[in-house]
Amino acid sequence: MGTATTNEEGSVEGGVADGDASGHDHDTEGPAHPWFARLYDPVMRASEAKLFPPHREYLARDLSGDVLDLGAGTGAMLPYYETAIQSGEATITVLEPDPHMRKQAVAEARRLDIDVRVSDARAESLPFPDDSFDVVVASMVFCTIPDPAAALDEVARVLRPGGELRFLEHVAEEGWRRLAQRALAPLWSRFAGGCRLTRRTGDQFSDHAAFTVLDIQRQHLGVFPVRPFVRGTLERRDSIEEFGADPSVRERVREAVDAARSRLERS
Numbered sequence: 001m002g003t004a005t006t007n008e009e010g011s012v013e014g015g016v017a018d019g020d021a022s023g024h025d026h027d028t029e030g031p032a033h034p035w036f037a038r039l040y041d042p043v044m045r046a047s048e049a050k051l052f053p054p055h056r057e058y059l060a061r062d063l064s065g066d067v068l069d070l071g072a073g074t075g076a077m078l079p080y081y082e083t084a085i086q087s088g089e090a091t092i093t094v095l096e097p098d099p100h101m102r103k104q105a106v107a108e109a110r111r112l113d114i115d116v117r118v119s120d121a122r123a124e125s126l127p128f129p130d131d132s133f134d135v136v137v138a139s140m141v142f143c144t145i146p147d148p149a150a151a152l153d154e155v156a157r158v159l160r161p162g163g164e165l166r167f168l169e170h171v172a173e174e175g176w177r178r179l180a181q182r183a184l185a186p187l188w189s190r191f192a193g194g195c196r197l198t199r200r201t202g203d204q205f206s207d208h209a210a211f212t213v214l215d216i217q218r219q220h221l222g223v224f225p226v227r228p229f230v231r232g233t234l235e236r237r238d239s240i241e242e243f244g245a246d247p248s249v250r251e252r253v254r255e256a257v258d259a260a261r262s263r264l265e266r267s
């Protein structure tokens with residue numbers, strides 16, 4: 001597979017261009033959940049109509065530059081990008097490794113008659129050069145990515161300094177509900193395309209040394225066991241090379257940033 005567009009995915013004339021085969025290797029073993037893909041939109045229809053619009057608008061607010069939609073699924077975010085694409089403010093790359101989901105995202109782009117670039121890569125191994133994007137959008141995807149830490153590192157790599165990771169993710173509950181989520185988790189994951197109920201994605205995001213948290217809010221949204229959510233925006237720091245993967249280095253960077261922040265607050 002690779003990022004080349006197949007006939008199933010469309011052509012440049014059809015408004016759907018192929019992904020950037022930049023030479024980065026990516027693992028070709030992606031997810032494939034035909035039933036989950038088929039049921040996803042019908043199951044989500046009521047929530048998409050009633051619950052998610054303000055949150056999707058938050059993710060797509062004032063979009064400009066190069067935008068990557070990570071794990072785009074059936075293309076639920078595409079209508080929210082339409083204005084920015086048509087005004088020429090933004091170019092959108094839709095990344096979706098599951099062919100059954102990707103096919104629907106491509107059909108949605110065609111229905112809306114918008115230009116998007118499509119990639120079949122996985123978030124843990126993005127086929128784009130460093131500093132390629134101004135915004136990465138992640139909506140309900142870090143629950144499903146098998147290695148979220150690797151994916152977050154990749155997002156940091158492909159974002160330009162000052163670029164944003166905007167996210168809406170469901171996370172673990174607290175107390176007895178968390179225990180119930182843990183009990184349900186194996187079955188849920190099996191029938192919900194690999195979705196994990198008990199991740200602490202908000203903590204993972206705010207702890208990452210490459211990002212400054214601009215906004216993070218817990219949202220009492222969703223229906224048990226898929227609740228609550230976290231919504232927010234992280235900004236890619238200026239230089240991440242020096243932060244590396246060493247946790248002690250990250251800790252020192254975090255302490256230095258916290259100290260600078262409290263000095264600023266005092267002044």
Ligand SMILES: C[S@@+](CC[C@H](N)C(=O)[O-])C[C@H]1O[C@@H](n2cnc3c(N)ncnc32)[C@H](O)[C@@H]1O
Binds near residue numbers: 031072098124140145
């Ligand atoms: C719950 S769906 C969310 C789809 C969409 N973002 C939305 O808001 O409706 C999660 C998506 O993540 C995709 N996914 C699974 N593993 C992935 C990976 N390693 N990298 C990127 N996307 C992945 C799945 O195929 C699925 O389409």
